[in-house]
Amino acid sequence: MRTGQTTIAAAASVRQRTPGVTAWLLMAPLFLWVLLFVVAPTLIMLVYSFCERGTLGGVVFKFTLANYAAVFDATYLRIVIRSILFAGLTTAVCLVMGYPVAYHIGRSSEKWRNILLMLVMIPFWTSFLIRTYAWMTILKSEGLLNSLLVQYGLITQPFEMLYTPGAVVLGLVYTFLPFMILPIYTSVEKLDNALVEAAFDLGAGPMRAFSKVIVPMTSPGITAGILLVFVPALGLYAVNDILGGGKVDMIGNIIENQFKGNARNWPFGAALGIALMAAFGIAFWFTGRRQATVQTS
Amino acid sequence: MKRIASLAGVFLVAASVLAGCQSAQEPPKEINLFAWSEYVPQGVIDGFTKETGIKVNYEAYASNEEMLAKLVSGAQKYDLIQPSEYTIEALIKENQLLPVDWSKVPNSKNIGSQFKNLPHDPEHKYSVPWMAGSVGIVVNSEKVTEEIDEYDDVFQEKYSGRIVVLDDPREIVSWALGSIGKGPNDVTPETLEQVKPILAKWLPLVKVYDSDSPKTALLNGDVDIGIVWSGEAAILYNENPKFKYVLPKEGAHQFVDSLAIPANAPNPEGAMAFMDYILRPEVSKLISADFPYTNPNVEAQKRLSPEEKNNPASYPPGDPKLEGFRDIGEQAVQIDKIVTDMKAEG
Structure with a gap:
């Protein structure tokens, strides 16, 4: 993807002209959208995070730092760390499972490629919640999987699968796998086969060709895939509630509870949200910088 | 026509x-x-x-x-x-x-x-x-044979991993308050301090937290005992009378x-x-x-x-001790934090 951007940038520099009125008009909806739905809500959240709790929910406009102090309380830090571990594990499993699939799709003939891509997208045709509930009927102790295993004598007692951390990771991987496959696929599709052949011709084994040529060339897709999986996996709490039995809170549950649960503590919910955004921002900036240094070196 | x-x-x-x-x-x-x-x-x-x-x-x-x-x-x-x-x-x-x-x-x-x-x-x-309605104990009497009539009977070591409860901090704390002889509205920093060790003992035994449809885990056979809304218990009873509804003798929440x-x-x-x-x-x-x-x-x-x-969950027989929740203002924040803390502990 990065190579794509540089070619566009190069083309623009050849023609070298400032955007005209039409260009601005075409861009206006996007700017407006970002302003209304990204900038404005974030600013509201930022303001709320420094306010005091209102009795019926809402906020009282009195400045306080207490909400941010509470974010760094051991209770919530522990939950943040656990959420990061779950999201990280999900991302790693998605990468290991998704990369070969994406590579295979990207390398197959055009006819097959479209069929395979379609198969990756089909789950999106059904609501995510319904698909997650479907997993419940598969995993429950009198469910599909347990009855099959018992019937074929592989196990004697139903095996506890639903309401375990494993079920949560399974649900998350299932939900986010396409978000790993699709960006990697776009990178693989653009991969110049001549370079891979050159690596082999120059004596590189399959492992070496993969790690020194294929992975670096598809790294934009890998980075995009990791971001597209990790960030939403960290915030998604529905899978945790449905397949995990709500036993272990994720950071998303905690934020939701501040608005829709007993506490009615909007300012604290806003502070948690802002803190999480800040953490992402810093992580994103670091990866961006690392990539830049890798490329220049 | x-x-x-x-x-x-x-x-x-x-x-x-x-x-x-x-x-x-x-x-x-x-x-x-x-x-x-x-x-x-x-x-x-x-x-x-x-x-x-x-x-x-x-x-x-x-x-x-x-x-x-x-x-x-x-x-x-x-x-x-x-x-x-x-x-x-x-x-x-x-x-x-x-x-x-x-x-x-x-x-x-x-x-x-x-x-x-x-x-x-x-x-x-x-x-x-x-x-x-009320919030009471549901027992799958085919799996749980002993008499269950108070909160402590539910949260026993032997039922570990077989319990469903409402995913609602205020409800959970009210049960712990009941088990030490307090009413559901006796919420003060002192009483909250007293229920902490009880929750620390109880919550690790819970398998599922679900406020929306706690009957599902019971119907599916994933758990055998629970503390749920009476309406859910009534539906379970209609489905199969083996699901018994019991109002704990310490008293229960009537909403x-x-x-x-x-x-x-x-x-x-x-x-x-x-x-x-x-x-x-x-x-x-x-x-x-x-x-x-x-x-x-x-x-x-x-x-x-x-x-x-005659559905005992809809119209509990006898004269059970029931009490409504009162508005507890800022204390709700503390309740939320304590339950979150104890859940993370488990």
Whole structure:
């Protein structure tokens, strides 16, 4: 993807002209959208995070730092760390499972490629919640999987699968796998086969060709895939509630509870949200910088 | 058949024309109802609209706090809301409700006296009880054979991993308070300190936290014992009488979900017409049929089938000790934190 951007940038520099009125008009909806739905809500959240709790929910406009102090309380830090571990594990499993699939799709003939891509997208045709509930009927102790295993004598007692951390990771991987496959696929599709052949011709084994040529060339897709999986996996709490039995809170549950649960503590919910955004921002900036240094070196 | 249909059509048109004449100076013919999801049968809404010509816009929420969040934001004005008892108390304290003009709700005479003048609406000025219920213990008697009649009986080591509870910090803390002889509203920093070790012992034994449909885990056989809404227990009992409902002898939470009119309601007249309509015994009976909670309408109770009346979860036998939740203000933040903490511990 990065190579794509540089070619566009190069083309623009050849023609070298400032955007005209039409260009601005075409861009206006996007700017407006970002302003209304990204900038404005974030600013509201930022303001709320420094306010005091209102009795019926809402906020009282009195400045306080207490909400941010509470974010760094051991209770919530522990939950943040656990959420990061779950999201990280999900991302790693998605990468290991998704990369070969994406590579295979990207390398197959055009006819097959479209069929395979379609198969990756089909789950999106059904609501995510319904698909997650479907997993419940598969995993429950009198469910599909347990009855099959018992019937074929592989196990004697139903095996506890639903309401375990494993079920949560399974649900998350299932939900986010396409978000790993699709960006990697776009990178693989653009991969110049001549370079891979050159690596082999120059004596590189399959492992070496993969790690020194294929992975670096598809790294934009890998980075995009990791971001597209990790960030939403960290915030998604529905899978945790449905397949995990709500036993272990994720950071998303905690934020939701501040608005829709007993506490009615909007300012604290806003502070948690802002803190999480800040953490992402810093992580994103670091990866961006690392990539830049890798490329220049 | 066709002719009857067309005749009916003519009548409907005539009726609506007449209705239109009658109400020349009446306010807009619609009400915005903001109620719990899946708690108002479509048949009741249709019946009301058919009779009065008032359109009902039904918007749903999943928790009292979610309702408050939208109400306070003021983005949408509602004519009727359906808060539980402690939320009504909080709304009254903040002057957010309109008093009901009982002369416009003559069917309020059907409300059982034990559901009037409760602590959350002591002068019976603001709310019409919709359904009441309790939070009690459900036991799959095929799997759990011993006598279970108090909270401590549920949270035993031998039932570890076989328990479902509501995913609701306030409820969970109220059970722990009950087990040390306190009422559900004895919420002070001291009592909260006392329940911490109890929760630390209890919560690791829980397998599922679910407020939306705790019956699912019991029906699926993933758990054998639970503390759930009485309506869920009633449905389980109807499904299979092996699911027994027990109200803990320490006392239990009785919730009363009621209709109330927000202070800024655009059509309070329409709202009161709806209140009166659902208080008719034959309409109230329809609500009971779909949601087997305790019907606070005594006239409707008389019309229930024996099966409905004998469901021990809907109408618990004897004289159980029940108490409503009060508004506990800032303490709710502490409760939320303690339960979050204890869950993370497990």
